[in-house]
Amino acid sequence: MNDTPTLTKPSFQLLRNAFGLLVLTTSAGERCEGVVPVRAFPIQSPEDGIALVHTDGHEVAWVERLATLSEPAQALIREELATREFMPEILCIVSVSSFSTPCTWQVQTDRGDTRFVLRGDEDIRRVGATILLVTDSHGIQFLIRDRLSLTKDSQKILDRFL
Numbered sequence: 001m002n003d004t005p006t007l008t009k010p011s012f013q014l015l016r017n018a019f020g021l022l023v024l025t026t027s028a029g030e031r032c033e034g035v036v037p038v039r040a041f042p043i044q045s046p047e048d049g050i051a052l053v054h055t056d057g058h059e060v061a062w063v064e065r066l067a068t069l070s071e072p073a074q075a076l077i078r079e080e081l082a083t084r085e086f087m088p089e090i091l092c093i094v095s096v097s098s099f100s101t102p103c104t105w106q107v108q109t110d111r112g113d114t115r116f117v118l119r120g121d122e123d124i125r126r127v128g129a130t131i132l133l134v135t136d137s138h139g140i141q142f143l144i145r146d147r148l149s150l151t152k153d154s155q156k157i158l159d160r161f162l
Contacts, residue, residue, distance in 0.1 A: 014073040022080055024052055024060060032060045037077045043127055043143065050077065089143045090134065093154040109142065121161050
């Protein structure tokens with residue numbers, strides 16, 4: 001039996017204290033300082049299933065859908081997640097140094113242009129029907145949300161590695 005409250009309505013208060021930590025106050029008046037949001041499904045459903053975890057590692061609340069919370073709570077959770085998560089989304093594959101690995105990829109992402117080294121074909125993982133995760137030689141993961149929405153040239157390059 002799970003006794004963690006599921007927070008689907010604004011039945012709690014979430015604010016940031018003077019030290020920048022998130023503070024959750026339940027409708028029963030329980031106060032948890034230093035909660036951290038953790039996505040259950042960060043790639044396929046980033047807005048659904050978010051646990052609010054206390055610094056001791058215990059889940060103190062579960063948010064089924066972020067959109068059901070009040071706007072101040074949504075904004076605080078999104079801000080906190082943005083500071084902890086780093087997964088650039090590849091928008092275009094500009095070029096690759098070689099079609100054999102390791103090779104250097106030049107890409108455009110939602111966070112700017114970059115280049116990285118792909119060690120092997122196994123560093124490109126399918127997550128869904130059109131979703132891919134590309135891991136560079138430093139362990140940074142790049143997301144391709146929909147490989148079919150890439151440019152034709154990008155798709156040709158990608159197809160050589162899949």
